[in-house]
Amino acid sequence: MTEALERNIQKWWITIKVSWVKHTAYRMNFFLQMIGPALVFFFVKYNLWSSIYSADKSMIIKGFNFEQMINYHTWAFIVGMVAQGHGSWNLSDDIRMGRISSYLIYPFNFWEFHTASWLSFQCIQIGIASFTLVCVAAAGVLQLPSLEVMTMGVAYTLFISLFWFTMQYFTGVLAFWLEETWILRVMLNIITYFLSGAIIPLDLYPKWIVDILNYTPFPYLTYYPIKIFMGQGSHITQGFFIILFWTIVFAFLNHRIWKKGIRLYTAAGM
């Protein structure tokens, strides 16, 4: 029993290491694909809000002065990088190109391989996010919260990243039926950016929209984690249970879809 567990851990560890090498093999591509979009998104928002507040430096918009607005978007950048950085590109490609045939004979499941790959990706993202955080704090753009708040924020963000992974996995396994799953992923990103408060804080949205959104997982993906980091944590327990509920739903769906999809699988190219 212990020996079997040790062997399994060894498989996970080696897969994580292999994935790390794969992710970092083309460093420029990794930067342009994973970090670049978030960086440009932040840059645009920084300039936009600078332009808005330049009319009146003391202006307060829905409780945000200029510094707080920039703080909000800096945290959005960090949270987005850790929680929503992962995409299931390889997963759907594996299905479409017929590469999952090898997983069917490996002593390591398809989901285990992709979860290990996600873990290695997360390690890289956490490293980059930490470095960014240190840089922006050193530049005086952001004030770091207390250790307690920081720990809670990081734990919550990592929990969200698990939910994001199950959702990405869901769009990936739909490749059994869909020719192009990137459309679903992009659509998911557009909806999430807009409804989670990544583009503008949800405080600026009409109240009736926010009231509805609070019953969906979206505000808990960006808006509430940022609020935790900014020391204004609320809805933490509610958010935890909503995200937990949706993670279980997607994990269940992923399991069912895989079981159904594998019966349709024709092993293209074999």
Place this chain on the structure above:
Amino acid sequence: MKHYLSVYKKFVSTSISVETSFRTSFILLIIMDLFFFLSTVASVTFIYDHVSMIGPWQKDQLLFFLSFMLMIDNLHMMIFSQSFWEFSNHLKTGQLDYIILKPMSTIFSVFFRHFRASSLFNTPLFLGSLIYYGLKVDLAPTQWCLIPFLLILGLSLLVVIEFILSTSMFWLTDGIGINFLRMQMQQLARWPSFIYQGVIRKVLMTALPILLIGSAPVNFLFDSSHWPLLAGMILCLVVFSILLNFVWSRGLKRYDSASS
């Protein structure tokens, strides 16, 4: 020209046949564009619920600018977008061999090959938005007549810059990152030039003139005294077209065909 038009007609018809054979993807693409439009317009509207001006512009002016840029995006998605992604794949797999062997301009056969018909379904929405906000900002009849030309001019500058950027894929092992860079460039251009300041703004107005794509035509429409911006845009288009021919031929010489 007639020959190229007849070839392009074939490109369009084969693209439509391929795209409509995957109906779910076709419908999802339409919905995706719709979400993008709604989220962009709603975000700006929500900001204007709390401020009266962004830079020198009021809500309707900024939404007109945004509609102008979204219309360019729509045309770009329809005519060029897919070809950029296919180009990076073709370079990697060596499929480009069969494309550059065709007896026509290689730029034409690479970048005009794939037409995305699904974007055509959303064109009335983008066009409607442009007309609606055009009416709100009280455009004169002559200004309305200029809009189609300015759209073509903006789209031309955008794609020429993107063609040049894509040429760098010839020197890279995997060019997919360049496509993401292209998309980030579009994101920067989607906002008016006045939100950017200092050196960045100067660079994005001259060396890499992506801010001219929307800001030059719209500023000219609002106030014709901004004609130097438009003249600068035309000049950039000419200079970058010459540069494109030069770097493209260098790129083709660099191409070592992965399949042979």
